[in-house]
Structures are given as C-alpha cells and as structure tokens.
Amino acid sequence: MQSEEEKKLAEIERNETELDSLVENADEQGTVVGFAVIAREFKKDKLAMFSLGLLITMLLVIFIGSFVLFDQSEVMKVSIxxxxxxxxxxxxxxADEGGRDVLGQLFIGARNSIIIGxxxxxxxxxxxxxxxxxSGYYGGIIDNILMRIVDFIMVLPTNMIIIVFVSMIKDYNIVSFVLIMSAFSWVGKARIFRSRTLxxxxRDYVNASKTLGTSDFKIMFREVMPNLSSLIIxxxxxNFAGNIGIETGLSFLGFGLPPSVPSLGTLIGFATSPDVIENKTWVWLPASILxxxxxxxxxxxxxxLQRSADSKQRLG
Structure with missing residues (x-):
C-alpha cells in the first residue's frame, strides 16, 4: 500500500498536470477568440475587403501567368x-530597347519582386x-547586448551597405539579394517585439508558468508569442509592402537584381530618357501602375488589420 506521503505527491503531480492543461487550453482559446475578433472587425471595412480581394486576385494572376504563359529565358532573348x-x-x-516582350517581363518581374519581398x-x-x-523575456545583460547590436545596425546607412555588397558580389542572384537585404532589415522588428515582450x-500567466517549472523556451514561443500574433500579422x-518597395527602388537604381533577371524596378528603370518617358510609355508605365x-x-x-487588432485590445 502507498504511504500517505506518496499519495499526496501523486495528487500534487496530478493537480499540476491538470493546471498545465488548463493554462494551455486557455492560451489556445484566447488566441482563437482574438483572431475571431480581428476577422470580424476587418470584415466591417468594405474597402479593406475589396483591397484584400484585389490583392489575392493580382497574386493569383501574376503567379499563374508567370509560370504557365511565359518562360524567362525566352522572354529575355534580345531581338534588335x-x-x-x-x-x-x-x-x-x-517591346523594350532590346526587343523583349514587356508583358512577359511584367509578369515575371512582378513575381520576382513579390518573392523577394x-x-x-x-x-x-x-x-x-x-x-x-x-531580449524582452530575459532582460538584464542579454537584453543590453542584443539592443546594443540593434542600435549599431540601425545607425548604419543600410541601403548604401546593400549597394556596396551587391557591387562586390559577382554573379549574385535572387537568393544572395534576399540574404543581403535580410541581414540589415530585422532590427526594427527586434526592437518592437522586445518592447511588447517586456x-x-x-503578466500573471508567465509567472504561473515559471512557478510550474515550464521551460523558458516553451514560455517564450508557446505562450508569449501567440499573444503577440496580431502584432506579428x-x-x-x-513590412511585406516595404520590402517590395526597397527591392523596386534598388533595382530602379541599378543595384537590385542582375540585368538578366526582370523585376518591377528594372522595368521602371527604363524610364531614364525624355524620349522613353514621353514617347514610349508602354515600357515603364504598366510596371509603375502595378x-x-x-x-x-x-x-x-x-x-x-492594425485597426482591427486595436479593436480587439479595446474589447479585451
């Protein structure tokens, strides 16, 4: 027969297990309810619903058209x-100055710009x-070290550094361009999410999880991060729109993708002479409108989405 102490220990373990389950279920239900509130508030904005529908339609047309209707090697063949x-x-x-199909470049270029963004x-x-x-969860010396790194990167002229790296690397492609952009573009996110995590x-649910002996990793990424889901979205x-804009700007200046890889920025970049701007608008205007x-x-x-997330916070 079990002793009284063993029975008490078993009961304590059972209670802790039930409490863990309740905490996890509460977190999951809270996240689901939060998304439901955001979706309900978002649907009330008719212009936002129209913008979302237009965006989905454009993405489907661009990706299906670029893969089904056009081949990049054929589109980029020069025909004087x-x-x-x-x-x-x-x-x-x-056609552009090389006799290449502008429509094909528009589809493939839009696809490349979206993939990069x-x-x-x-x-x-x-x-x-x-x-x-x-950084926000641990605080102290870890927070100080990470934030000093963030501060250092934030004061750097990011676009100039990207231009230097692109100029130095031979035979760079979409992958290397994405890595170069990403290496200097994460610091703003780190600062925002650090302040929210602080x-x-x-909050009580974090203290309760620590008391129950839950690992720091699980608390950070299974409990804290779901509560930041609206901010993440x-x-x-x-940032998605901003990254597309950065890629377009760099390609327009000639420091984006290689000339053999079309993008929206390279198409807009053809508008460099008065003759093209005034008399050959078909080269650059469709990309500009898109x-x-x-x-x-x-x-x-x-x-x-931001307004909907703010409404969720007001409604609790």
Missing part, C-alpha cells in the same frame, strides 16, 4: 529588329521576432 515596338498583336504591351519578410521575422522575444513577461503585412496598386492594396490591408 523589334526594338521599342509599339503594343500590337505580337507584343500586347510592346515575401522572403525578406519571413527571414527578418524569424530573426527579429525571435531575438526580440528573447510587458508580457510581467500586422507588422509582417506592412507597383502602385500592389503597394496601396498591401498597405491598406495592413492598416485595416
């Missing part, structure tokens, strides 16, 4: 005889959010 050919039956949006957003999110949560780390959406509509749609969706 068709130099600056006006829009017509053969080239629906005309999305990839940079994911990489900077993993680094910035992870380090921000770690306040979350003082909003911040990532707005990047404008794309950026406006993403930004408005991000701002609507």
């Amino acid at each position: 005889l068709n130099r600056y050919e006006a829009p017509g039956a053969e080239y629906l949006l005309g 999305f990839s940079v957003t994911i990489l900077t999110g993993i680094i910035g959010i992870g380090l921000g949560i770690i 306040s979350e780390a003082e 909003v911040n990532s959406t707005l 990047i404008l509509v794309l950026m406006l749609s993403i930004n408005y969706v991000g701002q609507a």
Whole structure:
C-alpha cells in the first residue's frame, strides 16, 4: 500500500498536470477568440475587403501567368529588329530597347519582386521576432547586448551597405539579394517585439508558468508569442509592402537584381530618357501602375488589420 506521503505527491503531480492543461487550453482559446475578433472587425471595412480581394486576385494572376504563359529565358532573348515596338498583336504591351516582350517581363518581374519581398519578410521575422522575444523575456545583460547590436545596425546607412555588397558580389542572384537585404532589415522588428515582450513577461500567466517549472523556451514561443500574433500579422503585412518597395527602388537604381533577371524596378528603370518617358510609355508605365496598386492594396490591408487588432485590445 502507498504511504500517505506518496499519495499526496501523486495528487500534487496530478493537480499540476491538470493546471498545465488548463493554462494551455486557455492560451489556445484566447488566441482563437482574438483572431475571431480581428476577422470580424476587418470584415466591417468594405474597402479593406475589396483591397484584400484585389490583392489575392493580382497574386493569383501574376503567379499563374508567370509560370504557365511565359518562360524567362525566352522572354529575355534580345531581338534588335523589334526594338521599342509599339503594343500590337505580337507584343500586347510592346517591346523594350532590346526587343523583349514587356508583358512577359511584367509578369515575371512582378513575381520576382513579390518573392523577394515575401522572403525578406519571413527571414527578418524569424530573426527579429525571435531575438526580440528573447531580449524582452530575459532582460538584464542579454537584453543590453542584443539592443546594443540593434542600435549599431540601425545607425548604419543600410541601403548604401546593400549597394556596396551587391557591387562586390559577382554573379549574385535572387537568393544572395534576399540574404543581403535580410541581414540589415530585422532590427526594427527586434526592437518592437522586445518592447511588447517586456510587458508580457510581467503578466500573471508567465509567472504561473515559471512557478510550474515550464521551460523558458516553451514560455517564450508557446505562450508569449501567440499573444503577440496580431502584432506579428500586422507588422509582417506592412513590412511585406516595404520590402517590395526597397527591392523596386534598388533595382530602379541599378543595384537590385542582375540585368538578366526582370523585376518591377528594372522595368521602371527604363524610364531614364525624355524620349522613353514621353514617347514610349508602354515600357515603364504598366510596371509603375502595378507597383502602385500592389503597394496601396498591401498597405491598406495592413492598416485595416492594425485597426482591427486595436479593436480587439479595446474589447479585451
């Protein structure tokens, strides 16, 4: 037969297990309810719903069209005889200075710009959010070291450094360009999520988890991070638009993707002479309109999500 002490220990362990289960279920239910509130508030904004629908439609058309209708090697073949050919039956949006199909470059270039923006957003999110949560959770010397690194990177002229690296690397491609951009673009996220984690780390559910002996890793990424989910979504959406804009700007200046790889920035970059700007608008105008509509749609969706997240906080 078990002694009284063994029975008490078994009962304590059972109670701790039940309490752990209740805490996890409460966190999961809280996250689900939070998303439901955000979705409900977002649906009330008709312009945001239109922007989201337009954005999804553009993404589907761009990716399906770029993979199904066009081959990059064929699109980028130079045909001097068709130099600056006006829009017509053969080239629906005309041809550029190398006789290359502008429509094909528009589809493939938009796909490349979106892939770069999305990839940079994911990489900077993993680094910035992870380090921000770690810094805010532990505080002390770890926080001081990480924040001094962040401060140092933030004062650097990031775009100039990216230009230098792109100029130094031979045969760079989309992957290397994404890595260069990501290496200097995560610091803003780290600072934002560090400040939010500092306040979350003082809340009762974190103290209760520490008392129960839950590991720091589980507390940070299974309990604290889900409570920052609305901020993650909003911040990532707005950064997605910003990263597309940075890539477009660098490619426009000639420090983005290689000339053999089309992007929205390289198409807009053709507008460098008065003759092209005034008389050959088919070369650069479609890309300019597409990047404008794309950026406006993403930004408005991000701002609507931010308003919805603020409503969730007010409603609890």
